[in-house]
Amino acid sequence: MFKSGQFVADALGDLRESQVQPNGVDLTLGAIYEQVEPGRIGRESKTVGDRREVESDDGIYRLDKGGYIIEYADRVVIPEGHIGFLLPRSSLLRNSCMLDTAVWDAGYEGRGEGLLEVHHPIELEAGARIAQLVLADAAHKGTYEGSYQGENLE
Numbered sequence: 001m002f003k004s005g006q007f008v009a010d011a012l013g014d015l016r017e018s019q020v021q022p023n024g025v026d027l028t029l030g031a032i033y034e035q036v037e038p039g040r041i042g043r044e045s046k047t048v049g050d051r052r053e054v055e056s057d058d059g060i061y062r063l064d065k066g067g068y069i070i071e072y073a074d075r076v077v078i079p080e081g082h083i084g085f086l087l088p089r090s091s092l093l094r095n096s097c098m099l100d101t102a103v104w105d106a107g108y109e110g111r112g113e114g115l116l117e118v119h120h121p122i123e124l125e126a127g128a129r130i131a132q133l134v135l136a137d138a139a140h141k142g143t144y145e146g147s148y149q150g151e152n153l154e
């Protein structure tokens with residue numbers, strides 16, 4: 001069963017009222033990066049390629065077509081007994097952009113990242129709501145202990 005937005009908000013804490021939706025919580029834009037070096041995914045290990053931060057103009061990002069790494073501004077916590085799914089805000093789709101996301105594991109905590117596809121130039125403001133996190137009950141064996149645990153939390 002999927003949880004209410006208030007449940008998700010209580011798990012994350014420290015959110016603006018406007019981020020709490022009926023069925024989930026909106027995550028906001030933290031930083032934007034452009035990848036500049038290749039990464040690698042092997043059978044036993046992986047590396048993430050170097051990136052450079054995209055400069056904003058007083059908090060406004062003007063993005064041309066391309067693929068960008070997004071860092072969310074909000075600290076996400078996935079409680080035990082749950083799985084998280086993140087979906088793009090539909091206004092992104094309506095503006096020819098897409099946010100690609102993956103599974104959020106039980107026990108994960110951090111400021112996660114996603115891939116923003118820009119198919120038509122767009123302006124995004126730092127702190128704008130760009131995606132919605134929903135939580136569902138889930139059985140799991142162990143909790144997340146991968147290399148992204150605690151990322152971007154300092």
Ligand SMILES: O=c1ccn([C@H]2C[C@H](O)[C@@H](COP(=O)(O)OP(=O)(O)OP(=O)(O)O)O2)c(=O)[nH]1
Nearest residue numbers: 101102103104105108112113114144146147148
């Ligand atoms: O769109 C997403 C989806 C998930 N995560 C976070 C939460 C998740 O628990 C963690 C790890 O994701 P995943 O397990 O897919 O990463 P991996 O590539 O398999 O790395 P690892 O082996 O370290 O788990 O990254 C994101 O930041 N963005």
